[in-house]
Amino acid sequence: MTVEFLILVALASGILAYFVGRLNKVLGAVVTIVASMFIFIMIGYMMQDINAGTTFNYNAVEYMPDFVTFMVTYLGLFFAILVTFIFAMVSFFNPFFVEKYKYPALYSMLYLFSLAGVLGVFLTDNFMVLFFFFEFIVWSGLFLIPLGKNNKAAISYYAFSTAGSFALLYAIFIMFAETGSYNLHLGLATVSGTTEGTYVLALLAFAAFAKLGAFPLNVWLPRALGKAPDPITAVFSGGLEKLGAFVAVLALVKLAPVGDIAGTLGGLTEATFLFASQYIVATLGAMTIIFGTLMAIRQDDAKKLLAYSSMSNGGYILVALSLGGTLGLSGGLYHIVAHALASAAAFLAIGAVSRVTGTTKMSELGGMIHKMPVTYMVYLIAIISMAGIPPMGGFISKWLIFQAVIDNGLILIAVAVFFGSIGSFLYVFRPLAALFLGQELPQHRDKAKEAPFFMLLPMLILSGLIVFTGVMPNIFLDFINDVIAELGGTGLLLGDYTITGVNGVLQPTLIASVFGVGVLIAFIIFILLKKSKKVGLMDTYTAGNFIYTEELMHYSLDFYAPLERLYEKHINITKDFYKKLENKVVDFGRMVKYFFFTNKPEITVFWIIILIGFLLWGEL
Amino acid sequence: MLSTKFSPMSKEEVDRKWWEIGDFFRRNSLWMLMYCTGCCAIELPPAMTSAYDMERLGMGPMATPRQADVLLVTGYLSLKTLRRLIYTYEQMSEPKYIVGFGSCTINGGIYHDSHAVINQLNKYVPVDVFVAGCMPNTEAVMNGFVDLMDLIKNKKANGWKDYHERYDWYLANQKAALGEVRVHDEFHE
Amino acid sequence: MIDILLMILTGIGVAFFGFVLQTSIAGVNRKVVARVQKRYGPKWYQEFLDIFKLLSKRSVTHGWIFDFGVIMALGVIIGTAMFMPLTSSFMAFDGYDNFFIFVYLIAVGMLGMAMSASGSGNPLASIGVMRALTTMLAYEVPFMIVVLTIIKLTGTSSLSEIGLFQQVAGNSWFLIALPIGGIVAVMALMGMLGKKPFETYIAPAEIASGPMVEYGGKQLGMLFIMHEITVFIEVSLFVHLFLGGAENIVLFIVKYFVVYTILNIISSVYGRFKIDQVVLFFYKWPLIMAITQAFIAIYLGWVI
Amino acid sequence: MSAILLIAVPLLAAFISILFKKYAHYILVFVSFASVFALEYMDLGTITVGGFNAPFGIVLILDDYSLIALYIVNTLFFLVAILNCNEFKKVGSIMLVALAGLNGLLLTGDLFNLFVFLEVAGIAAYLITTTNKKPLATFNYLIQGTVGSSLYLLGLILLYAMFGTLNMADMASSIASSGYGAGVTAFPFLLMFIGFGVEAKLLPFNSWTKGILANSNRLTGPMIASVYAAAIGFVFGRLLTNVFVIEDTFLIIVTIILIFSVVAGEAMAYASTKVREILLYSSVAQAALVVVVFMSGFTGWAVYLIIGNAAAKLVLFLITNTATKQLGNDDVETFKGLFVNNKIIGLSFTAVTLSVIGLPMFLGFVTKMNILENMFVSGDYIWPAIILITSVVEGIYFIRLLLNLWYKENDLPEVKFEFVLKYVVVIIALLIMVFGVYTEPVQESADDLVAYSYIEGGNL
């Protein structure tokens, strides 16, 4: 099975989905399920016969240029399996959502086109191919996002993604000018450590930041994810955002870091073992964590909240990858897995709610748990992982990242990392409390019902995997060790069930079983005692007042108001910056228009004279 | 007469034993919900602070009816507060007790002829202990609590059971005085 | 297999010991606080009476999540306590007493309780949860920075090994070795335990005891047990991290008692902060002090 | 067949059409089609007009470069003509003159002759733009065009005084061998550059464009923005590769002008809220880009840039002006949701726009990538950065426009597009897409064109 075949399958089935979708909307979406499942399984098969550096050269169709080559590496396969899996899982949602959108057939087509783009990006050794598919994903996403709520989001998505991909392109051309070929590994190896390497590193980092939505290129992410169609949000957060992580791996791991060792900090040296480039990226990653967390705490829209949490988790990935080393790399890569699964599951759960209620605003929802218990459990598991709590996958990666940070003695970065970690409890709890728990609001009481089986299936599979990654992480870490070995590092020391870090041993399976024992004991205590009397949700302590309105008893708006008040004035700096930048461009345009585009020909003559005068003056 | 033979206890007996054990805990850890409607509430601070130190009996104030064991009704009850009192009492988890303070809860006290104040609390909710006086002094209050503990020990503090058994009677009284117990209150809608 | 069973049984024993220890000491402390306030105070076993009374009462439930959250909270906290080393050499699961496990497993307990509280449908409970989480955001970061310093200095995140490190001749307790960090840790511990002035999330007169507003009977009793074990874990963390662990169980109990009593005495003379004051407080001095301490200790090597 | 027919026949037809006024538009269509058709049978080479040999007489050059240029311009002209022949019957004769002028511009090898054709084409353009019914704008255009050509003429006179020749190739070799410093030739070159800059819409000589294009109709829009722009672009290419020597101060001024044109063009388009204004400012930037690419010496890719741009602007202006005529104005607000009921037109519009922005799968992508690649290889790191940054801005406003045109719930604007127009735009869009994917011939021909143009155009 060659890569180009799979890409052609994805493209062809995309076109097929379009035409089927024209006939029957739902059937077109079903095509996406079949195709993405097929591609995921085929990618999975690739695992069997991968040896590092297997190249699949392009020879099937002749009119393409020679440089179109594909290569399956551990790194590429790692990302490809993950993202195609997310695509396959999310595709189950398509038939249920596609009818709501304006162009259902287009939706199905672009969904598969994005999938093709993903394969192309991850499984190539050629920069031009990488860039081609990178942009390909951009424009597929560009038309997917506005199918949701509004199209402003698509514009900022386009602006930042394109800025990112153009930075990537610039870096590619720098390498091309150096080597004369578009080979990815050759190019990176050649510039690594040279002056050009510095620029390439900066540009690739820029691209990664733009794709991950990291500070200061964060504006698009919450907008796009908040407004995109629900399945697309899950795909973006779980899958497409990871393109940025991929580029970050290329930039931070495959290129030698630049700058001096030990960035100095007011006479005290903080980053003892880090190079300046690593420290800068880590600092920006830390800023991303803090901004993402603080913004997520403020959101009222559950999807936007999760979008900001994606941003914050992107910061973790950046911090981990920039620190490098065994712990940093494996922590970063594992965090990619953990976050992809968790955020996809969380977004799907929110999507399932929004399907029956038509809104994702937390202030308009409440008590969904009584009608959608399974969805609630899926969300719960997802957020436990997102907050990095055992026994879910997120804990393993955060444990590794913490150790990497502590091992490097990065105090200020550690503040951000810990802050994000605790802050994530705050924001992930909010949808839980406001959307699923609390009073059951009358406007959704009759409409709401549990999602159908085919929507629950992917959610449950994802939840199962989240738990599995937390209980038996060694299976995944083994593969990550292969990836790290391919990148030229040393992998983690893994026992049968244990993970050995720098300063401690972790036994996730043990934690999970002790967890189980504890819950069992608690359950026995609970069951032995007298049975409780069931009372209604409105029969609560109200200081004796008779209250009949559910909304009054539901605390969901401005959940963290006292905390928000402390920082709300300072939080929008990036947004304001881009707003101002845009205004500056507009002002400049208007100014030029005002000075040069009048209905008076003499103005032009005036400018011509000025210009000639300039020339003569220069000469004299 | 000592029985030498081991005889398995019946279920009722087991329940009774457990109940007695439970009564021991309950009387040694009475948590109060203070419904400070009237002037008698002023007697509670001295009872709680260093002068009389209620905590040595294991008593303490609680914030919500769900957590509390004993409801203190400290003084007169207007119609409006009685509604809230009944609602609060019904929210308490069982076993639960009521202590009525002052003559107002017994016979209306100085408000006996008011159009807005009820005269006799135990018509509407079961009161286990009354503390007489207008207002009762602190020793009387403490004595009332000790009496309540004795009642619990002797299984006589059965007001909450009475409320279950004669609920119709209580409800009829409540309705006669109040009309409807649960009213719509425009400030909470 | 039998090994593992034995280990788990030991763990349950540790958790039970922790519960009994903390509940007794809490009772004694109620007496201590009463004496501070010129009162006589309750019996030393009053806390047991309270808990068993609650377990014996009839309770109400607001739906399955209300019960499930309580079970989850208690269960996870029991599980966490099972990892806790009692002395620096005795623990149920040797080598797995990783600091991060405690910090994060306690969070699961909090999550369970928060979930259950919000599931009751009472807005006061949600407000309480909000405040609890906000408080957590406040105290956790300075504390973690101090612990980072310790882990960086000792090279291990295992509690018992950190304890053993301090027992080596020539090394002093971290409370003394890192005096600024020690002060921060004490403040953070008060936040963790929800002692005044950081008991904002309970605030009985204001939000009717916050998350606990709807609990009565067995659920409240189970939450009390959970609370006692949580306190046990948190105070033990402090003992192991800052007070040189414990060579034997008696020393452990003594250190534990001293720490808990001093905290209680401090808190008994304070009023209560508002929630934003809590956050501002922790992000002002403790955080600066913690960072300063970390720089001094890690990069300048000034450790007493 | 001699290339001179391409100039003579339209001119002749123009005079004939005055006699048969009623059939002028048929003649126009026929002649423009014939000239496309005739290109197939043209012999490559130099034609001396009137028997005077090269440096002294007027020559017409038909090499690969001018052949491609003729193909493009004539085809586009034909499309514009056939789409508008019924609506604008009156300007048939003038259109024929314009065709003659344009063909002359592309063919001529003589600098003074170039001026003549520039005037012919220019006057035809002024007359065509009168159909906008905005006399002031046309007057503005007229004045500026005339100033521009006068400056060109002035520069030419200076050059003639210096080198005594008007032939392009001869001039080039004379300059190379004369030993004059760059400073001396800079002034005449600058005058000529400005002269052409007015026609090529470079800032700051282009204030006429707003008046003309923002009020354009279905004829003038495509005509000026696509056909004329392509022709002027090609001529600019000829001059930049073969005649001008760009050095020192001249280089600085030209670079400033071009950077300013590109940046300000995109910024102005970004600041606009009318569809035609967006398109016209975007073409200002694109025109400057074409000049940049010619200046950098990538003739082949510059040609593709012109092709892509001209085709795109043809489609965009055709659709926009058709819709504007039916909707009354061209505010983006009015246009919102235009494509919801006109999917085919919309898809073509989208494809063409994406190509202009340079997204993959479209011709624009291939062109842009190759230009950038070549620039990098030649060691130029500044222009790629500017191009990429402005591309982001360009992308943003075009995408914003597209999304506005595609997404609206109700109150959709009612616009009818005629059959022929649909065919034309779909075919152009398809071609752009096909050559975006099937890049081999583009790649090869572009590389070849660099070589040919240099030899045959430069060293006659």
Add this chain to the structure above:
Amino acid sequence: MTNSMSNIEFTTDLVESKFSVLSTEVVDKYQVSFEVKKEDVHSLLSLLKSSGWIQLSYLSAVDWPLDNEFEVVYIVFNWDKAVHIQIRTRVDRETPSINSILPIFPGCKYYEREAHEFFGIKFPGNPDHEKQLILEEWDDLPPLRKDFDPRAYSDKKFSKMEYKNDFVNTNGEVSKQDARTKRYDDIDKLRTGGKK
């Protein structure tokens, strides 16, 4: 002293110059009372509000059963001059009604509801004035009317403690309760001159 007196005089002048005041009473040096006709109340209050009496301190009524009238009292306060003004007006007792002053003092909303609840006065113009405010589910005459007997109501509605006979002191002395009853009866007799 002089200042506050002059404030009172100023006030009196202000009101009496514009309106026909039925009676003026200077209550103390900070308070003055005017009785006006029902028709004048609104314009007078508007005038006062524009002259600085911006706060409606209270609105209530007095029952005059013998005159068969209710006296509605508005108390407004001036923060600059520290003068309270009582505006009194009489309304008919059988169909008590006076237009609401909601447009002048929006804060009167709840006072008027209270007055309606306790006296039964209607306030057309206040859309909420008939909603219940303090007395929930009230089922009798408005309780602050003089013809409402609270004791009878209490006896009717609220059951009393029934004392067993042995609690009652019968050693030839009259119980305090009986004595009090007798005293009340005597007073009634004196007041009504023996008429029932």
